[in-house]
Amino acid sequence: MTVVTRFAPSPTGFLHIGGARTALFNWLFARHHGGVYRLRIEDTDRKRSTPEAISAIKDGLTWLGIDHDDEIVFQSHNIQRHKDAVQQLLELGHAYRCYCSSEELMEMRKAARSEGSSISYDRRWRDRDPADAPHGISPTIRIKMPLKGETTIDDAVQGPVTLQNSELDDFILMRSDSTPTYMHSVVVDDHDMGITHIVRGDDHLNNAFRQYHLYRAFGWDRPVFAHIPLIHGTDGQKLSKRHGALGVDAYRDMGYIPDAIRNYLLRLGWSHGDQEIISSKQAIEWFDLDAIGKSPSRFDFDRLENLNGHYIANMPDDILIDLLAAAILKLIPDIDEKNLRNRARQLLEPLKKRAKNLNELTENALFIAQRPRYPLENTKAAKFLNPSSVKLLEEMHGALNEIMDWTLHSVEEKIRVMSEAQSLGLSNFTQPLRAALTGSNASPGIFEILAALGKEESLRRIADVPDVNLSSR
Numbered sequence: 001m002t003v004v005t006r007f008a009p010s011p012t013g014f015l016h017i018g019g020a021r022t023a024l025f026n027w028l029f030a031r032h033h034g035g036v037y038r039l040r041i042e043d044t045d046r047k048r049s050t051p052e053a054i055s056a057i058k059d060g061l062t063w064l065g066i067d068h069d070d071e072i073v074f075q076s077h078n079i080q081r082h083k084d085a086v087q088q089l090l091e092l093g094h095a096y097r098c099y100c101s102s103e104e105l106m107e108m109r110k111a112a113r114s115e116g117s118s119i120s121y122d123r124r125w126r127d128r129d130p131a132d133a134p135h136g137i138s139p140t141i142r143i144k145m146p147l148k149g150e151t152t153i154d155d156a157v158q159g160p161v162t163l164q165n166s167e168l169d170d171f172i173l174m175r176s177d178s179t180p181t182y183m184h185s186v187v188v189d190d191h192d193m194g195i196t197h198i199v200r201g202d203d204h205l206n207n208a209f210r211q212y213h214l215y216r217a218f219g220w221d222r223p224v225f226a227h228i229p230l231i232h233g234t235d236g237q238k239l240s241k242r243h244g245a246l247g248v249d250a251y252r253d254m255g256y257i258p259d260a261i262r263n264y265l266l267r268l269g270w271s272h273g274d275q276e277i278i279s280s281k282q283a284i285e286w287f288d289l290d291a292i293g294k295s296p297s298r299f300d301f302d303r304l305e306n307l308n309g310h311y312i313a314n315m316p317d318d319i320l321i322d323l324l325a326a327a328i329l330k331l332i333p334d335i336d337e338k339n340l341r342n343r344a345r346q347l348l349e350p351l352k353k354r355a356k357n358l359n360e361l362t363e364n365a366l367f368i369a370q371r372p373r374y375p376l377e378n379t380k381a382a383k384f385l386n387p388s389s390v391k392l393l394e395e396m397h398g399a400l401n402e403i404m405d406w407t408l409h410s411v412e413e414k415i416r417v418m419s420e421a422q423s424l425g426l427s428n429f430t431q432p433l434r435a436a437l438t439g440s441n442a443s444p445g446i447f448e449i450l451a452a453l454g455k456e457e458s459l460r461r462i463a464d465v466p467d468v469n470l471s472s473r
Contacts, residue, residue, distance in 0.1 A: 003035030004196045008186070010042045011053035014247030015060035018201065018231050018239060021265040025228060026199045027066045028287040038193055039068035042075045044185060060248035064258050065280065073193060075185055082180035085188045086141050086173045094217035095173055097139035098125040119169045126170060138176040143217060145170050151209050156226035156289045158202065163209050171210055183207065187214040195223050202227040226289050229296040231268055239299055255357030260308040268297040277310065309356040317348055327362040328369050335369050343368045346452035350444035372439030374466050380441040381434070389432035390467050396429060397462045397470060408451035436465045
């Protein structure tokens with residue numbers, strides 16, 4: 001049997017981080033077994049489904065590297081098939097027309113609430129002759145659920161789960177306006193798409209019992225159900241806006257990289273020993289449903305940030321430089337890209353070690369492309385540009401200008417000689433230099449910066465410091 005999985009989001013907003021994990025698990029399971037992973041857009045809610053949301057879902061999955069097989073299935077394109085399937089159940093005697101008015105249904109709901117019953121419909125039209133139908137009522141079509149016994153689902157994650165059939169209602173298959181319901185459409189589409197394994201959040205577990213009986217009514221083979229626990233925040237509550245960003249697009253905008261997000265989502269509820277850093281290749285090799293835990297996992301932003309920092313630090317230089325150059329050029333378009341890339345390459349190693357995300361890396365690297373602006377916004381750096389340090393900068397300008405072969409070694413040697421000659425600590429020279437060259441109090445090594453910027457640019461930035469007087473030279 002070829003494994004076929006699917007991810008079936010409703011396009012009513014962004015790609016939720018929980019949905020992204022569901023997509024990832026389905027994708028990994030299919031890839032692990034050499035099967036097929038399919039994407040279905042459940043867009044039958046025309047009022048809430050938007051083209052923008054569809055694009056956001058597709059873009060988010062593409063960014064994460066979760067590629068689907070075959071063409072995307074749009075549920076709205078299959079409505080006639082869903083209607084035909086309802087007619088099939090009527091003909092088989094597994095469904096019936098319900099002519100209850102809205103007032104009758106409301107009274108039934110009130111009665112159910114007062115009795116503490118989960119069944120709000122009393123099945124009054126289940127065995128009634130349609131000839132008794134009242135005039136002017138368009139019927140809904142309901143499934144005939146079993147009235148006695150129990151239903152057990154052997155869930156691939158949760159294990160055997162049993163529900164008394166008395167707790168299952170004759171749910172609606174098609175509304176009075178002839179639109180099929182989600183519960184029905186999902187089963188028909190999953191069958192027609194050949195889905196063998198349904199991997200989804202455990203908030204759908206109750207739906208599985210209803211869908212189980214739909215498969216039985218049609219006489220179709222049932223897929224394997226695997227319901228994964230939801231993601232919670234650090235407080236143990238269901239992940240929500242108050243815990244932070246929920247959409248994959250937000251994490252992309254915050255400077256997280258797809259490899260890190262995939263790795264982190266994988267570890268939310270699934271494990272392979274104590275392994276924390278897991279490549280996509282390893283994930284495909286190791287992933288299976290039996291390693292998914294039954295308890296909710298907690299989304300920890302600090303762990304994600306550390307993991308993201310690891311991936312940035314180990315990203316191939318060429319790829320990282322491309323990302324960094326693109327980000328800086330977006331902010332400062334009128335600069336020499338070749339020069340930018342050369343400087344970035346020289347300083348990349350120390351820069352990426354200090355960054356937990358691409359935005360932080362970009363911010364820390366902006367000095368490569370632009371000179372400090374005075375007065376400095378960084379107050380800590382500004383403190384290093386006092387009268388005594390400005391005098392030292394004037395002296396360093398003259399000394400550095402004498403260097404013919406501008407290298408990291410030559411500039412370091414020149415500054416160290418000056419420090420020793422004046423019996424001043426090296427930081428008395430390096431901190432004002434850092435402020436003058438970067439506008440910051442923290443940066444990669446100052447000698448590496450001097451080497452990367454080059455002689456002309458370094459001297460220009462020193463000369464730009466207010467009150468630096470070079471006229472006497």
